[in-house]
Amino acid sequence: MSDMDMDDGSGVVKKFMFLNRKAPHGTVYALEGLEVVLITAAFDQDVSLVFTDDGVYQLMKGMDTKGIEVKDFSKTYRALEGYDIEKLYVDSTSLKARGLTEEDLIVDVTVLSDDEMKNLMAEQDVVISF
Amino acid sequence: MLHIVNKSATERSTLDSCLRLATKGSAVLLIEDAVYAATKGSAAAAKIQAAQADLKIYALGPDLAARGMAGRVLDGVNVVDYGGFVDLVAEHSNCQSWL
Numbered sequence: 001m002s003d004m005d006m007d008d009g010s011g012v013v014k015k016f017m018f019l020n021r022k023a024p025h026g027t028v029y030a031l032e033g034l035e036v037v038l039i040t041a042a043f044d045q046d047v048s049l050v051f052t053d054d055g056v057y058q059l060m061k062g063m064d065t066k067g068i069e070v071k072d073f074s075k076t077y078r079a080l081e082g083y084d085i086e087k088l089y090v091d092s093t094s095l096k097a098r099g100l101t102e103e104d105l106i107v108d109v110t111v112l113s114d115d116e117m118k119n120l121m122a123e124q125d126v127v128i129s130f
Numbered sequence: 131m132l133h134i135v136n137k138s139a140t141e142r143s144t145l146d147s148c149l150r151l152a153t154k155g156s157a158v159l160l161i162e163d164a165v166y167a168a169t170k171g172s173a174a175a176a177k178i179q180a181a182q183a184d185l186k187i188y189a190l191g192p193d194l195a196a197r198g199m200a201g202r203v204l205d206g207v208n209v210v211d212y213g214g215f216v217d218l219v220a221e222h223s224n225c226q227s228w229l
Contacts, residue, residue: 074198
């Protein structure tokens with residue numbers, strides 16, 4: 001790749017990982033992280049969305065947020081495909097530690113082992129954590 | 131004493147501290163991200179079950195529902211609504227919010 005291409009920035013596709021580690025609703029991180037992911041989709045980058053630790057709770061089926069009067073943004077995860085964000089990964093260790101399985105999640109994901117997680121993380125150009 | 135915990139037990143140590151320092155007969159109300167501790171299969175489930183011998187454990191229903199956890203509550207945990215929250219505060223002479 002020439003220096004011109006780098007300066008210009010057009011056509012450069014980087015590998016972006018968004019690492020979601022927080023439960024929804026209790027803090028604003030999950031919702032804000034999702035907003036940033038949607039913005040990034042407009043720039044045609046190679047985006048991976050990863051859920052680990054309490055972040056796996058963001059994908060729980062059957063949320064009913066009426067009682068706490070906040071937006072239920074969990075359905076937005078199902079719309080990500082329409083923004084060409086199709087790489088959704090969930091950390092197996094985090095799921096198991098919370099008594100959850102893939103069937104409890106609102107979207108289709110790829111469940112990764114610790115080794116698969118660390119390799120995926122190592123190959124990224126940019127990792128942004130929420 | 132009514133103890134109120136609002137942070138996830140897999141992110142902060144407030145639940146551990148609360149359970150360690152609450153006197154026998156006290157009530158512990160789990161709200162916001164702390165409700166995950168009262169769900170089956172969670173890392174904190176065993177701690178909650180052990181604590182039930184000495185403490186009364188409550189969890190806020192609307193926070194469980196918002197997190198998709200309403201159907202996963204541990205046996206013996208009392209689910210309360212906002213009215214029940216108010217009753218708990220009124221019934222106890224003092225309360226402590228673990229931040």
